[in-house]
Amino acid sequence: MKLELIENLGYRSLVVLEHLGRIAQFGIRIVVCLLVRPYRIRRLVADVYDAGVLSLPVVCLSGAVVGGTLSLLGYTTLVRFGAEEALGALVGLAVIRELGPVLTALLVTGRAGSAIAAEIATMVTTEQLDGLRMMSVDPVDFVVSPKALALLLVMPLLAGLFIVFALVGGYGIAVGLLGVDGGSFMSSMEGSVKFWNDVIGSFSKAITFGALTGLIATYRGYISEPTAAGVSAATTGTVVIGSVAILVFDFFLNGFWGV
Amino acid sequence: MRRGNDAGSPSELERMSEAEVPEFRVAFDGVSLKRGERLIFDGLSCGFPRGRVSVVLGGSGAGKSTLIRMIGGLQRPDSGSVRVAGQDITGFSERELFKVRDRIGMLFQGGALLDSMTVAENVALPLREHTRLADMDIESEVDRRLVAVGLANTGHLYPRALSGGMGRRAALARAIVMDPEILLVDEPFSGLDPINVRRIEALLVDLNRHLDLTLIVTSHHMASSLRMADRLVFMVDGIAIAGSPADLLKSEDERIVEFLSAESDRFAEHHELDVTPLMDRRTMPDRRKNS
Numbered sequence: 001m002k003l004e005l006i007e008n009l010g011y012r013s014l015v016v017l018e019h020l021g022r023i024a025q026f027g028i029r030i031v032v033c034l035l036v037r038p039y040r041i042r043r044l045v046a047d048v049y050d051a052g053v054l055s056l057p058v059v060c061l062s063g064a065v066v067g068g069t070l071s072l073l074g075y076t077t078l079v080r081f082g083a084e085e086a087l088g089a090l091v092g093l094a095v096i097r098e099l100g101p102v103l104t105a106l107l108v109t110g111r112a113g114s115a116i117a118a119e120i121a122t123m124v125t126t127e128q129l130d131g132l133r134m135m136s137v138d139p140v141d142f143v144v145s146p147k148a149l150a151l152l153l154v155m156p157l158l159a160g161l162f163i164v165f166a167l168v169g170g171y172g173i174a175v176g177l178l179g180v181d182g183g184s185f186m187s188s189m190e191g192s193v194k195f196w197n198d199v200i201g202s203f204s205k206a207i208t209f210g211a212l213t214g215l216i217a218t219y220r221g222y223i224s225e226p227t228a229a230g231v232s233a234a235t236t237g238t239v240v241i242g243s244v245a246i247l248v249f250d251f252f253l254n255g256f257w258g259v
Numbered sequence: 260m261r262r263g264n265d266a267g268s269p270s271e272l273e274r275m276s277e278a279e280v281p282e283f284r285v286a287f288d289g290v291s292l293k294r295g296e297r298l299i300f301d302g303l304s305c306g307f308p309r310g311r312v313s314v315v316l317g318g319s320g321a322g323k324s325t326l327i328r329m330i331g332g333l334q335r336p337d338s339g340s341v342r343v344a345g346q347d348i349t350g351f352s353e354r355e356l357f358k359v360r361d362r363i364g365m366l367f368q369g370g371a372l373l374d375s376m377t378v379a380e381n382v383a384l385p386l387r388e389h390t391r392l393a394d395m396d397i398e399s400e401v402d403r404r405l406v407a408v409g410l411a412n413t414g415h416l417y418p419r420a421l422s423g424g425m426g427r428r429a430a431l432a433r434a435i436v437m438d439p440e441i442l443l444v445d446e447p448f449s450g451l452d453p454i455n456v457r458r459i460e461a462l463l464v465d466l467n468r469h470l471d472l473t474l475i476v477t478s479h480h481m482a483s484s485l486r487m488a489d490r491l492v493f494m495v496d497g498i499a500i501a502g503s504p505a506d507l508l509k510s511e512d513e514r515i516v517e518f519l520s521a522e523s524d525r526f527a528e529h530h531e532l533d534v535t536p537l538m539d540r541r542t543m544p545d546r547r548k549n550s
Contacts, residue, residue, distance in 0.1 A: 046375075101381045123373075131371030134331050134364075135433075136357040 012254045026140075026219050030148050033141040043146040049110035051147070052154030056161070059107055063162035066103060067169030070094055075178045085181050087200035088214050089190035091170035096193055096202050099161035101155075102250050105209035108151070108158060109242040113217035116147050120221025127226075144222060148214035155210025156203050163202070205253055216242045283342075284309040284473040285330050287499070289314030290339035292325065299325055300336065302498030306476050307490070312467050314484040315477040317494030318518065323477035324368065326494065327443045330475065331365050332356040344440065361389070364439035368446040370430035372418040378405070382433045389437065404432040408462060424455035428462070435466060435489055441473045442466065448480040456480065460487055481519070493518065 002089045074090040074095050120143060127140040167189075174180040194200065224234035260536045282305035292300040299322045307313045315323045330342050332348050340347045344362055351359065372381045383403045386392055392400065405411055408428040418426055427447060436444060448456045468473045469542065477486050484491065484504075491507045493500040495514045500507075507515055519525040 126369055126374075127367045127371040130328075130333050131365075131367055131373070133353075133356075134360055135334060135388065135437075136360045137384070137388050138353070138357075140312055 007164070012038075022042055022223075023215060023219050024152060025200045026216050026222070029140050029169065029220070031068075031091060031217070033138065033145040034149055036141075040142065040146045044150060047116075047146045047150035048154055051108070051116065051150045052158060055111050055140065055154070055158055056232045057105055058111055059162050060165045062103065062107055063100075063165030066099055066162075067095060067166030067171075068173040070166070071170040071173040071178065075110035075174065075180070083182035084178075086172075086188050087174050087178075087180055088187070089192035091174070092167065092189035092193045093198065093214035095163050095166040095170065096198050098250075098254075099210060100166065101159045101202050101205040102246065104159040104162040104206065104211060105155060105246045106243055107162075108155060108210075109213045109217070110239055111152060113156075113213045113238050113242050116151070117221040117234045117238035118231055120144065120147070120218060121224035121231040124222070124224050125228070129222075140222075144218045148211075148218045151214035152207065152210040155213065156206040159202065159206035159209075208253065209248060212245050212249060213242050216245060218256045228241065247249040277545045282309045283307060284344060285475065287326075287329075288340045290329070290336045291497075292322075292329075292334070292336050292343060300340065300405050302341075303494075303497060303499050305492050305499035307473060307492075309473050310467070310471045311489040312464065312487050312489040313492055314488035314494045314544035315475065316479065316481075316484060316495060316498075317477075317519070318479070319472050321494040322497070323479075323494055324445050325500075327365070327445050327475065327477055330441075330443055331363060332359060357508070359378065361437070362440045363443060364437065364441070365443040366372045366427070366431050366434045366445065366447060368449065370418065370426040372426060372433070375464055376417075376431045377414060378410070378418065378421070379417050381418070381429065382414075382436055383545075385433065385437045400436065401432075404436050405429070408432045409458065424451050424458070427455075427459060428449070431459070431462065435470075435472075438470065439472070441475065444474065444476040446477055446479075448478055448483055456483055462488065470529045 071087060074087050075084055078084045078086055078090070120129075123139075123143065129143065132139045134144055171182070171185060175182045175186050181232050220234045220238045222240065224230040266495060270351055285307040286304075287306070289306050290300050290303045291298070315326055317323050329336060330343055332343075332351060336349060340349050340481060342348070343359055346359060348356060348359055354479070372378070373384070373467060376475055379398075379401050383397050386397045388395075401414060402411070404550075408431050409433065410425060410428055413421070413425065413429070416436055418429065431444075431447075434444075442463075447459050448465065451459070463474060463476065466472050466485050476484075478486070485508075488504050491504050493507060493515055494516075500510075500512065500515065502510070508519065510516070
């Protein structure tokens with residue numbers, strides 16, 4: 001029984017390692033395709049539209065709601081200590097350093113990442129990728145790389161928008177609803193948020209998460225089984241693996257680099 | 260080891276004098292392939308002559324589509340060799356396969372048109388990728404191909420707006436747009452009405468005659484296969500039995516006789532399925548939840 005457990009654990013570890021190796025190889029193929037001509041600008045623009053513009057409503061709305069919620073929660077705690085003027089610092093730091101990039105990445109993985117995985121998996125099922133291969137067109141170059149790059153590009157932009165909407169939401173609730181002084185809200189935020197450490201750190205996090213989501217979504221779609229169940233597994237797998245990977249990377253980025 | 264049989268004995272190659280054997284554009288030699296526990300090819304050997312229409316016949320799951328995919332390098336054999344246009348492609352890398360595929364057109368069973376692009380964009384794709392033609396020339400070339408397959412004025416439509424037969428013809432236009440030497444066609448007639456079957460059959464035969472294409476078609480549509488084939492390749496038990504349609508019709512091989520008789524009245528008399536046990540107790544209507 002114990003031996004079986006260890007055997008199982010060993011087997012699963014090998015499978016995970018094998019997938020990690022394949023993902024790394026796949027990532028290198030994507031980078032090579034992006035660097036070598038032809039550059040797929042038109043396809044990239046279309047994919048940026050699909051992943052970015054179509055994610056705008058959900059990202060902006062979520063940002064505003066998260067900012068407002070933070071203000072409400074922060075105020076009830078801070079007011080006990082008479083420190084409600086520090087609400088700006090709390091909302092600013094939490095949103096810029098952590099919630100902006102992480103929540104945006106989770107939202108984009110759920111909306112755009114899953115859509116990309118489903119699209120590529122459907123192309124596998126309907127032999128569209130084989131069709132490209134038979135036309136001597138590399139599917140990684142034609143289909144996969146523009147989508148992966150699109151996610152990498154839109155993630156920091158969407159995270160930026162999320163942060164702006166969260167700050168506006170937080171300010172609106174704090175000043176409009178809770179009666180916090182607008183000037184002290186802004187000045188406490190200005191005083192505690194550092195450009196290099198917090199803003200640039202947040203930006204780098206968003207780029208990292210964009211690359212991660214792009215890689216996982218395209219890989220998961222690309223290796224899917226050519227069946228309806230394969231498409232479904234690719235979609236679910238992207239959301240689950242993508243979300244966990246984002247949170248794990250966030251932990252390490254925070255812990256080791258203090259980003 | 261050659262396990263490919265020919266319909267007559269001795270083998271077709273041996274019967275023909277050197278001058279009569281047309282050059283095989285595609286040849287399988289001792290190809291084996293296992294999928295899980297199932298043996299798909301068991302030392303399969305057969306050839307497809309240049310400029311002729313070869314139809315690959317066989318029941319569902321006999322490996323017809325796998326055979327076609329192997330010629331395109333989309334599926335690799337476990338052992339044996341596949342020669343396409345004089346090259347053994349078995350160990351080729353994806354880059355090397357691209358050079359071989361430049362000479363091949365393939366029509367997939369489902370069309371495999373990219374659904375994010377219009378029909379015209381689909382047909383134009385190989386031209387945009389592999390030629391330096393100006394946009395105007397590409398457009399006129401695409402129009403020419405679409406007219407040839409009877410799809411004039413449909414270039415602006417997306418594949419989802421096309422019927423089954425139209426989609427297959429659009430895919431055919433894309434498959435021949437680079438003037439391939441070899442055209443692989445996977446089940447072109449499945450799910451089509453008789454008019455569309457005849458239309459696509461005529462198109463394929465015309466292409467073979469006028470462009471000297473080596474045409475390899477998989478099908479289980481006997482009537483059209485017998486009409487269009489110069490050579491029939493019958494897939495059974497992991498091997499291929501090849502010969503002219505006349506050879507196969509005369510064959511006394513049980514497996515071929517059974518397959519051919521499936522379309523005749525004889526089949527009804529000796530097939531092994533029997534639904535009579537179901538007929539005397541049609542109880543389900545009474546067992547429905549709302550009955």
